[in-house]
Amino acid sequence: EAQVTQNPRYLITVTGKKLTVTCSQNMNHEYMSWYRQDPGLGLRQIYYSMNVEVTDKGDVPEGYKVSRKEKRNFPLILESPSPNQTSLYFCASSLGRTSYEQYFGPGTRLTVT
Amino acid sequence: SQQGEEDPQALSIQEGENATMNCSYKTSINNLQWYRQNSGRGLVHLILIRSNEREKHSGRLRVTLDTSKKSSSLLITASRAADTASYFCATDSGSEKLVFGKGTKLTVNP
Numbered sequence: 001e002a003q004v005t006q007n008p009r010y011l012i013t014v015t016g017k018k019l020t021v022t023c024s025q026n027m028n029h030e031y032m033s034w035y036r037q038d039p040g041l042g043l044r045q046i047y048y049s050m051n052v053e054v055t056d057k058g059d060v061p062e063g064y065k066v067s068r069k070e071k072r073n074f075p076l077i078l079e080s081p082s083p084n085q086t087s088l089y090f091c092a093s094s095l096g097r098t099s100y101e102q103y104f105g106p107g108t109r110l111t112v113t
Numbered sequence: 114s115q116q117g118e119e120d121p122q123a124l125s126i127q128e129g130e131n132a133t134m135n136c137s138y139k140t141s142i143n144n145l146q147w148y149r150q151n152s153g154r155g156l157v158h159l160i161l162i163r164s165n166e167r168e169k170h171s172g173r174l175r176v177t178l179d180t181s182k183k184s185s186s187l188l189i190t191a192s193r194a195a196d197t198a199s200y201f202c203a204t205d206s207g208s209e210k211l212v213f214g215k216g217t218k219l220t221v222n223p
Contacts, residue, residue: 004155035213042201042213043156044213045211045212050209059212088153090156092156099143099144100161101146102148102156102158104148105155106154106155107154107155109153
């Protein structure tokens, strides 16, 4: 089954404790991205990747890191999480660039206390 | 940078009625996409319409695009309770990023 998986689905952590949210797709997609969704602000892009070893900032990259060492995986790293990073996070992938439909993962609900 | 803005923010209708949502954007686009999100879940792609297209259909969904007015509309005909969800437009302006609006929350009452 074609899908994007994210782990963990729920995470409660404390300020400053490094964490990684994994994202994996099994569709051989080149384009992957991370979004955060907050009430009243909609979906905002954090980082995106056009292909392996190619990543670029989205609209709200501060406090986040990503890597794309393999085509299928695109982890999101919060090296020192803060409460304002409490949010619902989505990973997405597509065949190529933004001219194609995006396939979204189920989401990761992160709470930073 | 918010590109697409959906209108209305919330819409409540009865089952069987049609639902229309609008999306306005500011800069020229290559394509516009509509997505649905059930509460707290991942977004699901509905329709992609390219800048040289004016209308597309998919089942009970009809999307129009007016590039002169920089707007798009999503029509859901004969709505069902299962259509209850938030609907988002997303625009591709050639910047290698899709920019999403804040969404329209649709409630279909049985």
